[in-house]
Every structure is written in C-alpha cells, then in structure tokens.
Amino acid sequence: xxxxxxxxxxxxxxxxxxxxxxxxxxxxxxxxLILIGILTRGATLAERIATEIGNFENVQIPTxxxxxxxxxxxxxxxxxxxxxQKSTIPKSLDGMTVVLVDDVLYTGRTCxxxxxxxxxxxxxxxxxxxVYIDRGHRELxxxxxxxxxxxxxxxxxxxxxxxxxxxxVDRVSVIEEEx
Amino acid sequence: MPTQxxxxxxxxxxxxxxxxxxxxxxxxxxxxLADFNLIFETTDAMxxxxxxxxxxxxxxxxxxxxxxxxxxxxxxxxxxxxAGKALGADVVNLSAxxxxxxxxxxxIDTVRTLEAIGADILVLRHPLSGASTLASKYTNASVINAGxxxxxxxxxxxxxxxxxxxxxxxxxxxxxxxxxxxLHSRVARSNIWALLTLGAQITLCGPATLLPKYFTQHKSDxxxxxxxxxxxxxxxxxxxxxxxxxxxERQRNSxxxxxxxxxxxxxxNNDTIALAKSTAIVMHPGPVNAGFEIxxxxxxxxxxxxxxxxTNGVAIRMALLYLFATRTTDFPA
Numbered sequence: 001x002x003x004x005x006x007x008x009x010x011x012x013x014x015x016x017x018x019x020x021x022x023x024x025x026x027x028x029x030x031x032x033l034i035l036i037g038i039l040t041r042g043a044t045l046a047e048r049i050a051t052e053i054g055n056f057e058n059v060q061i062p063t064x065x066x067x068x069x070x071x072x073x074x075x076x077x078x079x080x081x082x083x084x085q086k087s088t089i090p091k092s093l094d095g096m097t098v099v100l101v102d103d104v105l106y107t108g109r110t111c112x113x114x115x116x117x118x119x120x121x122x123x124x125x126x127x128x129x130x131v132y133i134d135r136g137h138r139e140l141x142x143x144x145x146x147x148x149x150x151x152x153x154x155x156x157x158x159x160x161x162x163x164x165x166x167x168x169v170d171r172v173s174v175i176e177e178e179x
Numbered sequence: 180m181p182t183q184x185x186x187x188x189x190x191x192x193x194x195x196x197x198x199x200x201x202x203x204x205x206x207x208x209x210x211x212l213a214d215f216n217l218i219f220e221t222t223d224a225m226x227x228x229x230x231x232x233x234x235x236x237x238x239x240x241x242x243x244x245x246x247x248x249x250x251x252x253x254x255x256x257x258x259x260x261x262a263g264k265a266l267g268a269d270v271v272n273l274s275a276x277x278x279x280x281x282x283x284x285x286x287i288d289t290v291r292t293l294e295a296i297g298a299d300i301l302v303l304r305h306p307l308s309g310a311s312t313l314a315s316k317y318t319n320a321s322v323i324n325a326g327x328x329x330x331x332x333x334x335x336x337x338x339x340x341x342x343x344x345x346x347x348x349x350x351x352x353x354x355x356x357x358x359x360x361x362l363h364s365r366v367a368r369s370n371i372w373a374l375l376t377l378g379a380q381i382t383l384c385g386p387a388t389l390l391p392k393y394f395t396q397h398k399s400d401x402x403x404x405x406x407x408x409x410x411x412x413x414x415x416x417x418x419x420x421x422x423x424x425x426x427x428e429r430q431r432n433s434x435x436x437x438x439x440x441x442x443x444x445x446x447x448n449n450d451t452i453a454l455a456k457s458t459a460i461v462m463h464p465g466p467v468n469a470g471f472e473i474x475x476x477x478x479x480x481x482x483x484x485x486x487x488x489x490t491n492g493v494a495i496r497m498a499l500l501y502l503f504a505t506r507t508t509d510f511p512a
Binding site for chain 2: 067070071075076079080081082083084085086087088089092116117119120121122
C-alpha cells in the first residue's frame with residue numbers, strides 16, 4: 001500500500017473558501033440557505049464552509065449533521081452494520097435551499113441515502129450537492145454541484161480526507177493498494 | 180498509519196461497526212457494558228428519528244416482526260409495534276386468545292409456525308419464567324423477551340436505565356432505590372442485573388414478605404445491593420426512586436397483612452419523596468395504581484419521569500430491532 005499526500009492545510013483552506021463563494025454565488029446570497037453535512041467528515045466540512053460564508057457575508061448560516069445509516073441500501077449485506085450517530089437538523093427544511101456536504105463522492109449511494117433521509121425533515125425548495133473530492137466511479141445518476149477537487153481514481157485507489165477537528169491534521173491523500 | 184476506513188462510506192465495513200452478535204435478548208444479566216453502551220448510543224439516534232417531522236424510515240423493509248403475547252400488555256406491545264413500523268418492518272401481532280394457542284397449540288409449535296411464515300424477530304411475553312429461553316432454542320428467529328413470569332423483562336430495564344441516564348447522566352455510584360413487591364417483579368430483577376453491570380448502588384425496600392431472600396443470602400457477591408424494610412433508611416440520599424406496581428391480586432394470599440398498612444409504610448407520596456435527594460427522579464414501569472404504591476401527586480409531579488419512560492420505550496425498542504435486524508452472523512474473528 002502506498003500513500004500520496006495531494007493536499008495540505010493551506011490548500012484545503014483555500015479550497016473551502018472557494019466552495020463557500022460558489023455556494024452563495026449559486027444561491028444568489030444567503031437567504032433560506034442551510035448546509036447539511038453527512039456524518040462524520042461531511043458535517044465538519046459543512047461547519048467550515050458556513051464559517052467562511054459567515055466571515056465574508058456577516059451572517060450566520062444554519063448547519064446540520066445527518067447520519068445516513070438508517071437509509072443505506074446495504075445494511076442487510078454481509079459484515080457488521082455501522083453504528084448509528086445522532087443527526088442534528090436545527091429546523092424544518094420546508095422551502096429551504098439545502099446544500100448537502102460530504103468529503104468524498106464515489107458511487108453516489110451515500111448521497112442517495114442522504115436524499116432519502118432529508119425528506120424526513122420536510123420539503124426543501126432545492127437540494128444541492130457539495131463534495132470535497134469527486135473520485136468518480138458513480139453507480140447512480142448523481143452529480144455534484146460544487147466540487148473541491150476532481151481526483152479520477154483507479155479501482156485500486158481510494159481517497160482519505162483528514163480534518164483537524166477529527167483527525168488532528170488537515171490532509172488529503174490518495175491510497176493505492178498493491179494489485 | 181491512516182486507514183481507508185475514515186472517508187469512504189461505500190462499503191459497510193468501513194464505518195465504525197456496531198458489533199451486535201447476540202441472537203436473542205432474554206435478560207439483562209446476559210449483557211455486558213459494551214452491549215449497554217451500544218444499545219444506549221443507538222437509542223440516542225432513534226430518539227432523533229422519532230422527533231423528525233416525518234418519523235419513518237425504510238431501514239427494516241423486508242424484516243418481519245412478530246409479537247406473541249400470552250399475557251395482557253399495553254405499553255410493551257404497542258411500543259414494539261410502533262417501533263417496528265417506524266423503521267419500516269412488517270409487524271404481525273398475535274395474542275394467545277386469538278391464535279391457535281386457544282386450540283391447544285404448544286409454545287414451541289407456535290414459535291416454529293411464526294418462523295415458518297417468515298418472522299425474523301419474535302417478541303414474546305409469557306406467564307411462565309423461562310418461556311423465552313425455551314422458545315429461543317427452537318427457532319432461528321431472534322427472540323426478544325417482553326416479560327416471562329417473574330424472571331425477566333429486559334426491554335423495560337433498558338428503557339428505565341436509559342431514562343435515568345437521560346436525566347442524571349452516568350449511573351455509576353448513583354443510589355437507586357426499588358420499592359415494593361420485588362419478589363414477584365421481573366422488572367425489578369432485570370433492573371438489578373443491569374444496574375449492577377453499570378456500577379450503581381441498589382437498595383431494595385419493601386415488606387419482608389415481598390423481598391427475595393437471594394440478595395441477603397449472597398451478600399458477599401452483591402456488595403452493591405442493600406436490602407431493607409425501612410423506607411426512610413432506603414430513601415435517604417436516593418438519586419432514583421423506582422416504584423413497582425403493587426400486584427393487588429396477590430394481597431388475597433396474605434403476603435401483605437393489609438393494603439392500608441402497606442400504603443402507610445411504603446407509599447411514595449409527597450411526604451416520603453421528601454426523604455430522597457431534592458433532585459431525585461421517580462419512576463414506575465406502569466400500569467400505575469395511583470393511591471397505592473404511589474400517590475397521584477407524585478406520579479404526576481415534577482420529579483416523575485413516568486411519561487419519559489413510556490416515550491423512551493419506543494426508541495429503545497427501535498434500537499433493539501435495528502441491532503437484531505442488522506446483526507452480524509459472520510463477523511471476522
């Protein structure tokens with residue numbers, strides 16, 4: 001197995017800042033906007049994007065954290081089911097523009113589960129998808145609206161996003177398994 | 180060294196696994212600390228699911244839950260049914276009076292029939308102690324004991340402990356007083372085993388005829404259990420007061436001399452609750468005989484968490500259904 005670091009803290013900070021600008025540009029401001037991150041690292045990224053938006057728009061953007069485990073399509077397949085975490089969605093999503101945030105977009109199945117989970121909280125006016133890394137290999141018709149970086153990967157590669165709040169370091173790496 | 184598990188959610192093995200390997204839930208005595216923590220963390224998440232504007236998922240689509248009750252029940256049965264439906268399971272309810280049990284079908288045959296028609300999880304209540312254990316040996320379905328005779332009622336104990344944690348935080352070192360008919364109470368027994376595992380200090384209080392001998396006989400192994408007939412001593416410095424239903428039907432057997440004497444010595448009312456800590460919570464597994472084991476004022480007072488117990492009962496049962504429906508049978512060593 002080999003690990004190649006492709007982004008470090010200062011680059012990650014710049015990328016998050018750009019994502020924050022893109023989100024409010026696309027939304028034409030901050031009204032009715034809520035950022036909801038998929039637990040665990042998506043939720044941390046959502047907080048960071050919201051903080052950036054807060055810094056240059058001088059508003060507090062509501063954020064939420066979504067656990068998608070109950071909505072997965074592979075719970076009955078072999079292997080232990082994941083532990084549940086508590087979702088925190090601060091308000092009804094009726095009429096809101098939801099920006100769903102995750103660290104890595106791969107097959108699209110996590111995102112599908114997240115869309116399913118969101119519908120338990122109301123009827124958003126629209127849902128957008130922001131991902132830090134798009135690594136390709138989609139299995140469902142799902143497409144991100146905001147992308148931190150595109151990293152096309154081979155089947156034996158995967159992406160590791162580490163965030164300071166959780167991992168003690170900001171770093172993005174490509175992990176390559178020996179074939 | 181970093182591992183792949185942190186960011187890639189496309190494979191089930193890559194998130195932190197919920198390691199639930201048990202086939203059945205027969206009593207809290209079988210559970211260890213890690214089991215309790217997993218159940219309580221899962222319940223926390225389920226509380227949030229219950230609070231969603233649309234509190235329904237399809238997680239257990241394709242899972243069939245059968246409830247089989249040989250005794251009456253309001254809360255336990257209804258909360259299992261609501262829990263199953265909230266997670267998208269199919270729920271079949273059978274009671275002894277409506278089923279072929281009335282025609283003389285045995286418990287084992289009934290359990291096998293339910294498995295044959297597709298039940299994955301079987302919730303069983305039976306008047307005989309040990310019925311769930313017996314049933315679990317004759318079926319591949321997961322058996323959840325919803326009360327067997329005087330033996331155990333683990334889901335009630337789990338919801339009681341969860342409610343205590345919710346109100347008071349950690350259980351370790353807390354003084355929990357259980358008052359009333361301990362001898363005949365499966366709720367008390369399951370609570371005692373669970374509380375011991377979680378490190379609580381337990382005081383059992385009631386008339387001598389309603390206190391099991393076991394705890395005084397095994398005092399050296401059970402140092403965290405105190406037994407007393409004196410309610411004042413029992414309630415002093417208590418964090419939690421658990422009242423039990425006074426099984427009035429047993430009074431005819433002269434187990435207690437008179438109801439009025441019991442009320443005078445053991446009722447939890449405004450006067451007696453004042454002996455516990457001012458922050459103490461009062462619990463009751465239901466159904467409440469207001470005016471007997473507990474006064475109406477205390478049952479509905481600000482220290483009462485009785486309705487929280489019922490609400491938490493649904494979330495606890497959702498957590499158990501999730502853990503059983505997704506349990507691992509081929510977990511790598």
